[in-house]
Amino acid sequence: MRHALIFAAGRGERMRPLTDTTPKPLLPVGGKPLIVWHLEKLAAAGVNYVVINTSHLAEQFPDALGDGSRWGLRIRYAYEGAEPLETGGGMLNALSLLGDAPFIAISGDIWTDADFTTLPLEPTGLAHLLLVDNPPHHPDGDFALDAHGLVHDTGTARLTFSGIGVYRPQLLNNWRDVVEATDTQPTRFKLAPLLRAAMADAAVSGTHFRGTWTDVGTPQRLQELGQTLDSRQT
Template structure:
């Protein structure tokens, strides 16, 4: 199984820290933020990794190189300074990801979500005729209304009107490449509309994660991530 780490965001809310360094390279404990994902992916036996980048992306390649220091093999998908949004970035990287379901991880979160479980979810995705499996978390203060609804059946809905509790998308999911079949590469495109369409077709499953998850989107949350990482 391959994994993609999304690392192309500009990090506007993290400025001025991101004026000179891309957000994934900001220090969190003994590692750059992205390093925690690389180590945990390796622990889960996922070593073929694609990383997209945009703003100051050359620094990411120079720092991580081929991934050998993390026991991984890294391929890079460069998008230019502006980036292509999430779906556009994934669609552009599909030639590097292959034809099988793959894991995608937002590069700006700190979490202990079990990446080993992602391999199990990927294995069953096509037998269930699903296009995605998402990890959802409790709603943080900056997103009190949540993003999607998780039904008792384990299916994810676009709203809570059809039942289920509204939770926040963790930024971590397993996707079938078919989800991006109509998304042209090298063009900006958002992920949420694709997911909502698949949800409405009954093709997205999910699960709630109650452990560590932090959206490292501001200097204050970066400091919190650094504190949490000291205990790892």
């Protein structure tokens, strides 16, 4: 059994007014909601259990996706509350549903033709990241990938994190130390500081994906993606 997590809790501020009434992962593109493209690819890759993080307009997800049976999946929903918990807090919030084995995690607001079967069942370290060429709106990238397949926080040939990775739950073991949290603070934090801490210990591997990938962050990019997908189907 292989598990996956889809981050779908964000408010999608840059996508307004579309996201005032519809969560960004449920916006239609190419004839189906954006998140359904992920569900289909996960099912094709042998995943049979998916946790979806929700917050903004959370009730729309089970209404649209149900229990996942139409894709041969079992879907569970991890509600984060009225305020999204960011990627790190969202992953922490979902861990009790994901179990102890490594899992795939995907941002709900991207589109890609990457083959998820190529992702490792288990990362050699704490995480394995799919990296892509830097898009025009993010020219400086996020991380560097060396010749041995290790990902670093610094380096000259930088790539952009695609929002797709495989993670061991142990990545979050010391999250309080990394994000300097206290018991009085909410568990709202980004995943990037935990990844950078793991990179410092050579515990993050990666792959440079050269296929199609889009960060669907604005109405214009959503429209452009839709035109691309429509042209492929004609």
